[in-house]
Amino acid sequence: MTPGIxxxxxxxxxxxxxxxxxxxxxxxxxxxxxxxxxxVKQRIFEKIRELDYRxxxxxxxxxxxxxxxxxxxxxxxxxxxxxxxxxxxSAELSRFSYEAVIxxxxxxxxxxxxxxxxxxxxLVDGIINLLPQIDSxxxxxxxxxxPVVTHxxxxxxxxxxxxxxxxxxxxxxxxxxxxxxxGYIASRTRRYGLPDPSIxxxxxxxxxxxxxHAGLVVEGQxxxxxxMTGAEAIFRKERVSAIFTGNDQMAFGVxxxxxxxxxxxxxxxxxxxxxxxxxxxxxIPPLTTFRFxxxxxxxxxxxxxxxxxxKNFQPEKSRSIKMQMIIRNSVAPKS
Amino acid sequence: MTPGIxxxxxxxxxxxxxxxxxxxxxxxxxxxxxxxxxxVKQRIFEKIRELDYRxxxxxxxxxxxxxxxxxxxxxxxxxxxxxxxxxxxSAELSRFSYEAVIxxxxxxxxxxxxxxxxxxxxLVDGIINLLPQIDSxxxxxxxxxxPVVTHxxxxxxxxxxxxxxxxxxxxxxxxxxxxxxxGYIASRTRRYGLPDPSIxxxxxxxxxxxxxHAGLVVEGQxxxxxxMTGAEAIFRKERVSAIFTGNDQMAFGVxxxxxxxxxxxxxxxxxxxxxxxxxxxxxIPPLTTFRFxxxxxxxxxxxxxxxxxxKNFQPEKSRSIKMQMIIRNSVAPKS
DNA sequence: CTGAAAGCGCTTACAG
DNA sequence: CTGAAAGCGCTTACAG
Numbered sequence: 001m002t003p004g005i006x007x008x009x010x011x012x013x014x015x016x017x018x019x020x021x022x023x024x025x026x027x028x029x030x031x032x033x034x035x036x037x038x039x040v041k042q043r044i045f046e047k048i049r050e051l052d053y054r055x056x057x058x059x060x061x062x063x064x065x066x067x068x069x070x071x072x073x074x075x076x077x078x079x080x081x082x083x084x085x086x087x088x089x090s091a092e093l094s095r096f097s098y099e100a101v102i103x104x105x106x107x108x109x110x111x112x113x114x115x116x117x118x119x120x121x122x123l124v125d126g127i128i129n130l131l132p133q134i135d136s137x138x139x140x141x142x143x144x145x146x147p148v149v150t151h152x153x154x155x156x157x158x159x160x161x162x163x164x165x166x167x168x169x170x171x172x173x174x175x176x177x178x179x180x181x182x183g184y185i186a187s188r189t190r191r192y193g194l195p196d197p198s199i200x201x202x203x204x205x206x207x208x209x210x211x212x213h214a215g216l217v218v219e220g221q222x223x224x225x226x227x228m229t230g231a232e233a234i235f236r237k238e239r240v241s242a243i244f245t246g247n248d249q250m251a252f253g254v255x256x257x258x259x260x261x262x263x264x265x266x267x268x269x270x271x272x273x274x275x276x277x278x279x280x281x282x283x284i285p286p287l288t289t290f291r292f293x294x295x296x297x298x299x300x301x302x303x304x305x306x307x308x309x310x311k312n313f314q315p316e317k318s319r320s321i322k323m324q325m326i327i328r329n330s331v332a333p334k335s
Numbered sequence: 336m337t338p339g340i341x342x343x344x345x346x347x348x349x350x351x352x353x354x355x356x357x358x359x360x361x362x363x364x365x366x367x368x369x370x371x372x373x374x375v376k377q378r379i380f381e382k383i384r385e386l387d388y389r390x391x392x393x394x395x396x397x398x399x400x401x402x403x404x405x406x407x408x409x410x411x412x413x414x415x416x417x418x419x420x421x422x423x424x425s426a427e428l429s430r431f432s433y434e435a436v437i438x439x440x441x442x443x444x445x446x447x448x449x450x451x452x453x454x455x456x457x458l459v460d461g462i463i464n465l466l467p468q469i470d471s472x473x474x475x476x477x478x479x480x481x482p483v484v485t486h487x488x489x490x491x492x493x494x495x496x497x498x499x500x501x502x503x504x505x506x507x508x509x510x511x512x513x514x515x516x517x518g519y520i521a522s523r524t525r526r527y528g529l530p531d532p533s534i535x536x537x538x539x540x541x542x543x544x545x546x547x548h549a550g551l552v553v554e555g556q557x558x559x560x561x562x563m564t565g566a567e568a569i570f571r572k573e574r575v576s577a578i579f580t581g582n583d584q585m586a587f588g589v590x591x592x593x594x595x596x597x598x599x600x601x602x603x604x605x606x607x608x609x610x611x612x613x614x615x616x617x618x619i620p621p622l623t624t625f626r627f628x629x630x631x632x633x634x635x636x637x638x639x640x641x642x643x644x645x646k647n648f649q650p651e652k653s654r655s656i657k658m659q660m661i662i663r664n665s666v667a668p669k670s
Numbered sequence: 671c672t673g674a675a676a677g678c679g680c681t682t683a684c685a686g
Numbered sequence: 687c688t689g690a691a692a693g694c695g696c697t698t699a700c701a702g
Binding site: 356357359363369370371375394396397399400 | 671672674675678679
């Protein structure tokens with residue numbers, strides 16, 4: 001390690017020479033795939049330490065035709081929802097002795113495509129596509145021979161979040177608390193291009209209870225800001241007593257808007273969100289919301305990906321799961 | 336693509352054969368490193384599309400001895416602070432046409448070491464170590480020949496956050512608002528093993544103003560929970576009029592504790608945090624805090640890493656930067 | 671403008 | 687118990 005002199009990385013041949021054996025012997029000593037006499041083995045490991053030899057990742061990968069790496073491709077991890085999912089997926093993968101490498105492509109369509117292509121040139125053994133802008137079919141195309149599962153909308157065996165049932169549950173809860181005039185700030189991305197399924201449920205519910213609802217549903221972009229503007233728009237139309245939102249971020253926006261307009265939650269305005277991000281429990285008052293089942297979703301994605309690696313992959317049938325409603329303090333009886 | 340039949344991945348040789356040229360010609364057509372006649376080039380690209388040929392990542396990497404990949408190794412991305420930093424680093428890296436791959440090792444010491452070792456076997460051209468449990472020296476050792484920079488405590492050219500100056504600024508601000516009895520919930524991880532530098536500044540400040548402070552500094556673990564228990568401990572000692580905390584999470588804990596104890600912020604208790612995570616702006620009341628300069632920190636780390644790749648690397652001298660105080664509504668004059 | 675051959679650093683039949 | 691050789695899929699001197 002003379003400074004200034006370019007030190008070539010030490011290879012298996014260097015080790016073999018130093019010990020006075022063949023590279024195959026060194027290789028076998030490391031992998032343990034055949035018996036090596038103890039003294040030889042000892043000298044090999046000694047030299048490995050001494051020379052700080054580490055088998056080249058690629059050379060190994062090329063032979064094995066596998067890296068035991070799974071790529072998780074997402075837009076960014078700043079969003080608390082994706083962050084939790086990424087953490088959970090990463091941990092789940094390691095249970096199967098895979099290692100997750102995460103790539104962040106941002107929201108650009110091209111950047112996302114590019115990353116999916118690049119990852120599927122041998123870098124990883126499989127891909128979990130979390131990119132909202134790229135659907136299951138396109139991901140399959142982009143990834144070619146490497147298996148890919150697309151989060152929550154994989155065509156092979158989609159796991160569906162049953163927003164219809166959850167919306168009914170929530171509306172009945174609100175109704176039972178005496179709320180009649182209810183607003184909804186819809187999520188644009190919930191079904192990835194398809195309309196937010198809660199809207200139809202809401203409309204039907206209101207109509208079956210003979211409540212008008214024109215102007216009480218607005219569409220947000222899942223951000224705190226659009227939660228605020230959404231609440232503003234609803235209240236311009238009518239002073240509702242409850243608002244629910246397509247995700248927690250927008251619920252936080254409603255909180256913020258209520259604070260600025262001196263409406264107190266829950267006494268004057270009840271709020272319900274979706275996802276149960278960590279802040280939902282700690283915001284004041286704690287938010288009633290539905291818990292995103294990160295563990296189940298991650299387990300499903302990983303299981304599906306592993307299945308797709310088999311030659312004889314048979315798509316399972318699609319499953320639908322409900323998120324649990326976590327009742328906290330953001331809903332009060334209508335006074 | 337006959338289903339059921341194992342389709343070998345198409346190689347450059349397949350393309351060459353299909354076109355009727357040599358592999359070198361195909362290689363050169365792709366890289367553009369030498370002139371290829373237009374008709375040949377066209378046929379090559381036609382076949383590439385047709386066979387969906389993608390150059391094998393490893394074979395390329397092995398020849399080039401480079402992947403243009405930089406590894407970011409962190410514990411998890413759930414923490415809003417690391418999430419923002421990871422996003423920013425990832426974007427910064429792509430400005431230099433590197434791609435970031437993120438590995439999440441959790442908080443285990445062994446898992447972190449293992450990941451650093453694995454990443455530095457050729458997988459990436461450089462590493463950014465965000466792991467709190469592994470310091471600069473150990474990271475260098477673990478990464479061997481591949482350059483690594485350790486976030487905020489790299490021995491080569493540390494970028495230091497000047498907590499001393501910030502703490503003075505904050506204390507003077509609080510003092511000018513009439514606060515005399517002030518508590519502090521310290522951060523355990525701020526200086527990675529070394530004591531939180533704010534404690535000494537706080538002590539000196541209080542003593543020079545002839546204020547007692549015994550029991551008014553407690554140590555938290557950067558979590559909402561320890562923010563709550565910290566506030567509890569301070570109030571058991573004395574009813575202070577202001578508390579500042581080593582990070583925003585603990586400030587949120589103070590909010591939570593105040594809510595449960597029916598103390599209103601800022602009227603009865605002023606609060607200041609550190610980092611300015613996104614929720615700091617949207618919590619009620621919006622939190623006064625110091626903005627973590629993710630852009631600057633990321634730019635510095637990347638610049639340092641790129642410099643370390645040069646043979647003739649000269650350590651810069653260490654720099655100290657202050658975070659900007661963002662005044663919002665969590666501090667009121669002492670009544 | 672194009673091709674044959676060597677080599678990157680491993681692993682694994684094959685042979686002893 | 688150990689070694690020589692082939693091969694993974696590329697790229698790049700070298701030669702024409």
